Amino acid sequence: MHDDLLYNDPALASFYDVENEWMDDSERCFRMAEEARSVLDLGCGTGLLAVAMAEGGKRRVVGVDPAPAMLAIARAREGGGDATFIEADARTVRLEERFELITMTGHAFQCMLTREDRLALMKTIAAHLAEKGRFIFDSRNPAAEEWLEWNRDESERVIEHPEQGTFLAWNEASQDPATGIVTYETHYQNLIGTKHYQAKSRIAFPDKAELEALLKEAGLKAEQWLGDWSGEAWGPDMPEMVVIGGRG
Ligand SMILES: C[S@@+](CC[C@H](N)C(=O)[O-])C[C@H]1O[C@@H](n2cnc3c(N)ncnc32)[C@H](O)[C@@H]1O
Structure with a gap:
């Protein structure tokens, strides 16, 4: 973590x-x-x-x-x-x-x-x-299985970063059925395509x-x-x- x-x-x-x-x-x-x-x-x-x-x-x-x-x-x-x-x-x-x-x-x-x-x-x-x-x-x-909504289609959003301009953001997630742990990716890509920040996170x-x-x-x-x-x-x-x- x-x-x-x-x-x-x-x-x-x-x-x-x-x-x-x-x-x-x-x-x-x-x-x-x-x-x-x-x-x-x-x-x-x-x-x-x-x-x-x-x-x-x-x-x-x-x-x-x-x-x-x-x-x-x-x-x-x-x-x-x-x-x-x-x-x-x-x-x-x-x-x-x-x-x-x-x-x-x-x-x-x-x-x-x-x-x-x-x-x-x-x-x-x-x-x-x-x-x-x-x-x-x-x-x-x-039981609400919220991570099922953390896919690109449902999570894509446009956000304004105060210093870095306009970004497209989205998430992707999958659950490990053995442990219940959800691994989700967070992506921030600027609209002009010069920056793409990403992270992979795990939560229980x-x-x-x-x-x-x-x-x-x-x-x-x-x-x-x-x-x-x-x-x-x-x-x-x-x-x-x-x-x-x-x-x-
Ligand atoms: C989603 S953020 C929530 C931040 C804040 N509580 C809020 O509501 O905006 C999760 C935070 O948990 C912190 N975190 C992760 N592992 C931790 C740990 N073992 N002990 C304390 N904080 C932890 C992360 O660094 C991160 O800042």
């Missing part, structure tokens, strides 16, 4: 904010952060949410991500100095600190490819959660039963399961699993 060019190549990382804006996940986490004095944002990426949650230094926000190219964008954004950004792996990072809110958004959780990785991540949450602290993260519902699609077992094993407790970030309750046909909880 640390060699995923999508997050580790500065050229590809520079497309992240063009494609990912403030959405329902940021809004819900931001509202939860308003109740907290400190926030840990795991897999913080380019720091859009982390910096917003810091509200100009109103609360302590620490963002953790292993990808230097993403963190460079986070630190350079307006207000980037209001949050603390640490280059580290969420599975193993140990800060001598506890937080009232721990967030992991944008399906960063799905970068944890094995059960062992996911358990390690949940143990990181448990090790950093304050007594009455809450955590929230998301993972796509495997664990099911709800596994997440429930892992939370328990890590000493965490789910209080609420949402089926999407707009706040709909979870159901087997919902696109997402958004879990909100605390210490077990």
